[in-house]
Amino acid sequence: MARLSRVPAAPSELLRQRGLRVTAQRLAVLRAVADDPHLTADAVTESVRTEIGSISRQAVYDVLTTLTEHGLLRRIQPAGSPARYEDRVGDNHHHLICRACNRMVDVDCAVGATPCLTAGDGFGYEIDEAEVIYWGRCPACVAAAPGRATRRPERNPT
Numbered sequence: 779m780a781r782l783s784r785v786p787a788a789p790s791e792l793l794r795q796r797g798l799r800v801t802a803q804r805l806a807v808l809r810a811v812a813d814d815p816h817l818t819a820d821a822v823t824e825s826v827r828t829e830i831g832s833i834s835r836q837a838v839y840d841v842l843t844t845l846t847e848h849g850l851l852r853r854i855q856p857a858g859s860p861a862r863y864e865d866r867v868g869d870n871h872h873h874l875i876c877r878a879c880n881r882m883v884d885v886d887c888a889v890g891a892t893p894c895l896t897a898g899d900g901f902g903y904e905i906d907e908a909e910v911i912y913w914g915r916c917p918a919c920v921a922a923a924p925g926r927a928t929r930r931p932e933r934n935p936t
């Protein structure tokens with residue numbers, strides 16, 4: 779799979795290329811995610827509200843779903859936490875998530891372009907995506923609490 783160039787296209791142009799109507803809501807959602815990747819739907823809603831005023835949470839969810847279905851956004855669903863959205867699509871990159879603060883960063887495939895799309899045994903499936911999430915603690919959280927166990931997330935520390 780060829781890697782998409784990161785030359786930013788105008789959001790309105792992206793919508794037109796996919797045959798989508800250009801609306802203020804869609805533009806605001808695209809901008810919110812472009813400015814700050816890996817946002818949750820709630821965070822996107824907040825950001826869109828500051829830009830275009832009142833919009834229902836459901837409307838934002840609908841826009842996120844449409845943009846994801848048309849390949850303009852990618853949805854990442856980490857286990858046990860809300861979905862996040864980003865506009866870096868089509869390159870099968872992976873993610874690192876901090877168990878302590880939930881910070882999420884992009885990480886390229888371990889070796890080369892997309893080696894993980896070649897499964898050891900694909901069982902005849904036509905594979906188009908490998909969803910890989912690395913869990914751990916980010917440097918800031920390690921510095922703040924060195925030596926803390928990293929095996930399990932502590933949701934309710936006692």
Ligand SMILES: [Zn+2]
Binds near residue numbers: 880
């Ligand atoms: Zn952290």
Ligand SMILES: [Zn+2]
Binds near residue numbers: 816866872884885
């Ligand atoms: Zn990403």
Ligand SMILES: [Zn+2]
Binds near residue numbers: 872886887888
């Ligand atoms: Zn990979």
